[in-house]
Amino acid sequence: MSLVRCVEVARTFGQGDRAVVAVHGCSCDVEAGARIAIRGASGSGKSTLLHLMAGLEVPTSGSVSWPEFGESPADRARQIAVVFQGPSLLPALDVLENTMMAAVLTGTDEAEATERALAALKTVGVTGLVNQLPETLSGGQAQRIAVARALTLRPRLLLADEPTGQLDELTGRHVMDVLLAAADELGAALVVSTHDPTVGDRMTEHWEMHDGRLLVPARGGVG
Numbered sequence: 218m219s220l221v222r223c224v225e226v227a228r229t230f231g232q233g234d235r236a237v238v239a240v241h242g243c244s245c246d247v248e249a250g251a252r253i254a255i256r257g258a259s260g261s262g263k264s265t266l267l268h269l270m271a272g273l274e275v276p277t278s279g280s281v282s283w284p285e286f287g288e289s290p291a292d293r294a295r296q297i298a299v300v301f302q303g304p305s306l307l308p309a310l311d312v313l314e315n316t317m318m319a320a321v322l323t324g325t326d327e328a329e330a331t332e333r334a335l336a337a338l339k340t341v342g343v344t345g346l347v348n349q350l351p352e353t354l355s356g357g358q359a360q361r362i363a364v365a366r367a368l369t370l371r372p373r374l375l376l377a378d379e380p381t382g383q384l385d386e387l388t389g390r391h392v393m394d395v396l397l398a399a400a401d402e403l404g405a406a407l408v409v410s411t412h413d414p415t416v417g418d419r420m421t422e423h424w425e426m427h428d429g430r431l432l433v434p435a436r437g438g439v440g
């Protein structure tokens with residue numbers, strides 16, 4: 218069964234002359250355990266599609282459903298983690314608090330969330346930073362903490378929007394190692410938008426976006 222099903226989904230921003238159709242009539246399924254890379258030029262709609270899949274954007278038309286996650290947004294929030302493209306840490310919270318926050322807000326006991334967050338920070342290699350505020354971090358460190366926050370949630374669906382875009386090659390490879398290992402361990406599906414062909418090479422399904430339109434090759438097709 219699909220974790221996410223998009224049927225003829227479209228998302229338009231703005232109105233009238235200023236309307237931008239970011240996503241046009243996209244239909245796709247993310248199956249349990251999938252490893253999907255979404256490639257496409259800047260502005261082709263990758264982030265918007267990931268946000269629709271996460272339930273963070275509401276489609277202008279069409280439908281997004283989560284057949285395995287239940288109807289309520291609260292149930293979904295526990296099952297889906299997003300690694301955002303840009304800075305996403307809360308400036309007033311330190312690294313540990315940022316890492317555990319999403320899990321606590323979705324119902325994980327605080328002691329359990331702390332334990333998970335410390336383990337996730339160790340996994341991404343930033344244990345020395347637990348008490349620092351986001352303003353003291355490099356872009357790469359902040360991105361690794363955003364990955365740790367996603368892992369702390371223990372989701373069944375991991376959506377990562379250009380997770381290596383701001384990182385040097387070695388750190389980027391490490392972040393992908395961590396995301397793939399975590400997805401394996403959790404039995405989660407992983408969907409990554411990327412411009413980096415080396416990231417795409419590590420995934421098993423290859424989707425393309427062009428001007429808001431999604432091309433999903435038939436299973437076993439050439440990516």
Ligand SMILES: Nc1ncnc2c1ncn2[C@@H]1O[C@H](COP(=O)(O)OP(=O)(O)OP(=O)(O)O)[C@@H](O)[C@H]1O
Pocket residue numbers: 230231237238239257258259260261262263264265266302
């Ligand atoms: N909140 C918004 N308001 C208005 N326009 C938006 C908004 N979000 C996205 N867009 C527009 O929708 C289109 C698709 O943007 P999106 O960020 O989804 O593309 P992308 O493929 O992720 O780009 P990139 O690779 O640069 O991150 C772009 O033309 C963008 O300017």
